[in-house]
Amino acid sequence: MIELISNSIRPFTLGVRLFANMFSDEQVFTQITNLAPPATHFIVPLVLTLLGVFVAFVQAFVFTLLSMIYIGEVSHAPHDDHGDEHHGEPAVAHA
Numbered sequence: 001m002i003e004l005i006s007n008s009i010r011p012f013t014l015g016v017r018l019f020a021n022m023f024s025d026e027q028v029f030t031q032i033t034n035l036a037p038p039a040t041h042f043i044v045p046l047v048l049t050l051l052g053v054f055v056a057f058v059q060a061f062v063f064t065l066l067s068m069i070y071i072g073e074v075s076h077a078p079h080d081d082h083g084d085e086h087h088g089e090p091a092v093a094h095a
Helices: 002-033 043-075
Strands: none
Touching: 002 043
16 A cells, blocks of 8 residues: 555655755755846856756756656566475585
């Protein structure tokens, strides 16, 4: 039951995580550019925009990676039958 809840809430938490990271990037950008308005309205936004683009690529990579992991966990059946391959034969060590 706990696993069912965990698997069903993962897409929601992934979306909230992506939204929070992108929203915080915009908030940091706004706060830094408004520190000293004449001086920080030209050069600082350029640097912060480049940093924001890098953060967006990292967030897209993390979002895709976690989505693939979550879908892979849900779509594949568990492999619990690996112990039946040897049929009780003892393992032989070679020297």
